[in-house]
Amino acid sequence: MTTVTMTVNGAPVSHDVEDRTLLSSLLRDGLKLTGTHIGCDTSQCGACVVHVNGQAVKSCTMFAVEADGAEVSTIEGQANADGSLNVIQQAFQDHHGLQCGFCTPGMVMSTVSLLKDNPKPTETEVRAYLEGNFCRCTGYHNIVKAILAASGQDVSAE
Amino acid sequence: MYAFDIERPTSVADAVAALKDEDALALGGGQTLIPTLKQRLAAPSKLVLLTGIADLQGIANDGDTLRIGGTTTHATVAADTAGSYPALADLASHIGDPAVRNRGTIGGSLANNDPSACYPAVALASGATIITNARAIAADDYFQGMFETALDDGEIVTAVSIPVPEKANYQKFVQPASRFALVGVFVAKFAGGVRVAVTGASNEGVYRWTQAEAALTADFSAAAIAGLSVDADNLIADVHGSAEYRAHLVKVMTGRAVTAA
Numbered sequence: 001m002t003t004v005t006m007t008v009n010g011a012p013v014s015h016d017v018e019d020r021t022l023l024s025s026l027l028r029d030g031l032k033l034t035g036t037h038i039g040c041d042t043s044q045c046g047a048c049v050v051h052v053n054g055q056a057v058k059s060c061t062m063f064a065v066e067a068d069g070a071e072v073s074t075i076e077g078q079a080n081a082d083g084s085l086n087v088i089q090q091a092f093q094d095h096h097g098l099q100c101g102f103c104t105p106g107m108v109m110s111t112v113s114l115l116k117d118n119p120k121p122t123e124t125e126v127r128a129y130l131e132g133n134f135c136r137c138t139g140y141h142n143i144v145k146a147i148l149a150a151s152g153q154d155v156s157a158e
Numbered sequence: 159m160y161a162f163d164i165e166r167p168t169s170v171a172d173a174v175a176a177l178k179d180e181d182a183l184a185l186g187g188g189q190t191l192i193p194t195l196k197q198r199l200a201a202p203s204k205l206v207l208l209t210g211i212a213d214l215q216g217i218a219n220d221g222d223t224l225r226i227g228g229t230t231t232h233a234t235v236a237a238d239t240a241g242s243y244p245a246l247a248d249l250a251s252h253i254g255d256p257a258v259r260n261r262g263t264i265g266g267s268l269a270n271n272d273p274s275a276c277y278p279a280v281a282l283a284s285g286a287t288i289i290t291n292a293r294a295i296a297a298d299d300y301f302q303g304m305f306e307t308a309l310d311d312g313e314i315v316t317a318v319s320i321p322v323p324e325k326a327n328y329q330k331f332v333q334p335a336s337r338f339a340l341v342g343v344f345v346a347k348f349a350g351g352v353r354v355a356v357t358g359a360s361n362e363g364v365y366r367w368t369q370a371e372a373a374l375t376a377d378f379s380a381a382a383i384a385g386l387s388v389d390a391d392n393l394i395a396d397v398h399g400s401a402e403y404r405a406h407l408v409k410v411m412t413g414r415a416v417t418a419a
Binding site: 061 | 160161162163164166188189192193195196205207209233254255256257260337
């Protein structure tokens with residue numbers, strides 16, 4: 001067992017894990033942060049995307065011990081301080097950017113990264129950025145629309 | 159996954175020492191190795207994590223050549239070579255997806271030598287030198303077949319030294335599900351001649367299309383290769399495309415790369 005010490009959504013945590021434990025497993029099973037979803041477990045689907053030191057990663061394809069000392073943020077850390085939905089989450093709700101919701105945590109975390117690097121992406125850029133996030137319900141249309149709306153762009157004609 | 163221990167050395171020397179253990183494997187960004195471990199296709203006793211070694215990170219540019227540390231991620235290569243070697247940056251920015259590019263490393267890709275990976279194409283076409291903890295290996299000697307390289311057991315890719323060509327372009331025809339290269343062609347034009355490297359197509363992994371190199375060195379235009387044909391012998395044939403289809407794509411993508419360079 002190895003002790004992993006990191007910051008998760010701003011709070012310091014310390015947890016003993018087997019070396020083979022994935023970051024996704026530590027978050028879900030160890031820290032009970034079950035908002036991070038494991039869809040495929042083969043690094044295809046992106047439901048498990050979290051941020052490690054500010055970068056989007058697939059938490060099912062990183063060992064927990066690799067996050068030792070890191071700042072991790074998950075979907076649980078995305079709401080506003082008063083508990084209301086942040087701009088991206090609210091846009092997903094307003095534009096029906098989800099149906100079953102399974103992929104949504106990863107979609108939101110990827111969107112946070114996208115808009116940090118590219119505050120006004122084009123539709124093509126949004127679709128390209130979501131290459132590693134699968135949704136099997138929506139056909140992506142309303143997800144893309146929600147992201148464009150979250151970036152402050154007019155989507156009334158979409 | 160079977161159980162294993164992870165060591166986290168902070169120097170190349172410590173990593174090399176840790177890799178002397180039988181059944182120890184080096185772990186870069188893990189974007190291939192971790193899925194492999196989940197499938198129980200590998201059963202190391204120990205993983206030696208390279209990403210904590212500061213000496214293996216970052217990019218140096220002396221004007222003619224880029225030296226890229228082995229654990230530099232695809233995202234960093236894409237961002238930091240956009241000005242110095244745009245075709246390399248473009249290639250790096252289309253590997254996998256954004257989250258994969260934040261973890262996957264150039265040294266890991268070169269050490270794995272997946273027959274459909276992108277980095278082997280730029281390394282071979284640019285006449286790169288793969289630098290390890292023990293020696294420097296010319297790309298022409300380094301790639302030795304599907305998933306095979308000149309690396310010895312326990313040898314670590316510490317950096318890759320990539321000469322910057324006058325002109326270059328990479329054209330990837332993606333397999334639509336995996337987004338790996340069904341066929342990818344990297345064309346690099348240097349003062350001394352043109353080099354053409356093909357990935358995704360051959361059972362032997364990345365290779366140089368020397369016939370096209372000769373034609374393009376004489377005349378750097380898509381028309382120069384119009385009369386050439388690609389032999390389908392020993393090309394990959396699978397559910398995604400026959401060997402003949404890949405042979406056709408090699409020529410088409412080479413022409414597109416020359417035009418776009």
